[in-house]
Amino acid sequence: MKVKVVSRILQANDRLADENRRLFKEKGVYVINLMSAPGAGKTTLIVETIKALKDRVSIGVVEGDIVGTDDAERIDSLGIPVVQINTHGACHLDANMVREVLDELPLQDIRLLIVENVGNLVCPAEFNIGEDMKVMLLSVSEGDDKPGKYPLMFQESSALLINKIDLLPYLDIDIERIKSTARALNPEIEIIELSCKTGQGMDRWVTFLEEKLQI
Amino acid sequence: MHEVSIAQSLLDIVLSECKKAGYKRVNSVSLLIGEASGVQIDSLRFAFDIIKRDTPAEGAKLLITTSPLTGKCLDCACLFYPRGDVVFECPKCSGKNLRMIKGKELDIVEIDVD
Numbered sequence: 032m033k034v035k036v037v038s039r040i041l042q043a044n045d046r047l048a049d050e051n052r053r054l055f056k057e058k059g060v061y062v063i064n065l066m067s068a069p070g071a072g073k074t075t076l077i078v079e080t081i082k083a084l085k086d087r088v089s090i091g092v093v094e095g096d097i098v099g100t101d102d103a104e105r106i107d108s109l110g111i112p113v114v115q116i117n118t119h120g121a122c123h124l125d126a127n128m129v130r131e132v133l134d135e136l137p138l139q140d141i142r143l144l145i146v147e148n149v150g151n152l153v154c155p156a157e158f159n160i161g162e163d164m165k166v167m168l169l170s171v172s173e174g175d176d177k178p179g180k181y182p183l184m185f186q187e188s189s190a191l192l193i194n195k196i197d198l199l200p201y202l203d204i205d206i207e208r209i210k211s212t213a214r215a216l217n218p219e220i221e222i223i224e225l226s227c228k229t230g231q232g233m234d235r236w237v238t239f240l241e242e243k244l245q246i
Numbered sequence: 247m248h249e250v251s252i253a254q255s256l257l258d259i260v261l262s263e264c265k266k267a268g269y270k271r272v273n274s275v276s277l278l279i280g281e282a283s284g285v286q287i288d289s290l291r292f293a294f295d296i297i298k299r300d301t302p303a304e305g306a307k308l309l310i311t312t313s314p315l316t317g318k319c320l321d322c323a324c325l326f327y328p329r330g331d332v333v334f335e336c337p338k339c340s341g342k343n344l345r346m347i348k349g350k351e352l353d354i355v356e357i358d359v360d
Contacts, residue, residue, distance in 0.1 A: 032269075032358065032359055032360065033356050033357070033358050033359075034263065034267070034269075034356065034357050034358075034359055035355070035356055036259070036260075036263060036354045036355065036356060036357055037353065037354070037355060037356075038259055038353065038354050039352060039353055040252055040255050040256050040259065040277075040352045040353065040354060041252070041255060041352060042255075042259075043255050043258065043259070044255070121248065121251070122248060123248060125251070153284065154248050154284070157248075157284060158248075179331075179332050182332050183282070183284065212332075212334075215332075215334035215335075215342065216332065216334075218342070218343075
């Protein structure tokens, strides 16, 4: 006997993501899902964002890594509530993993929650976690061909931060190619060039966040 | 490498359908998988074959139909089928307002049960 089913296989994840989203809304938390390749500078971006905003906005962080707690320790040293998820081999965070750690954060006191996804340009883009906005970070040293090679990540993200622009004089890459390919993939994407190391461009990122948070 | 979690979601959906309606055995599961879904079909079959053991879906085959990546130009309404390279402009009118309308599916369509 044949029975029609017609359901999205990832619907279980989407349902949990919707539950997370409801909880975040109820508690007034704005959630960013931060994605990048390993080594693009996600944790440094979070640290610098905290320094720029912590006097005006209460921030919390979820750190996703395959193993280890190094990133969470960096955030903890700033006095910011942080919880570590170790995925033990899984290449991305999903809605359920995020849900399981939310009780460990004082959500009612947090306005901005930054979720650092596992470093990977493929899978994180496919799993919603209940975020308000997906942000992807690309460092210039990764090369200018990445938007064309990993299109889904750029299509799903609301903002693209191009990091480590202080390295541009030393690299044979065309930053305009990164931007034009990303815009072709996603005409609405907000593109911000910055260097977390020198601070160049950080003001544009902070202003962008202030607008989203309406502060 | 998340085919195992996809196979687990797939099995969960199939087994919950069985439980709801009292089916005893699953013979096959028909899936629609988009070319651009990112799923490795061989890995998915491998994962499903392992996790289905000792369940009513133990003998279930996966019948997979793939869905080609299909784009639509919002300017001239033509359809196009990107092959390999990412397409940035409409092959007919060179318009830049493109939407992918098919090719990302990851759906269960039908199950064959006793």
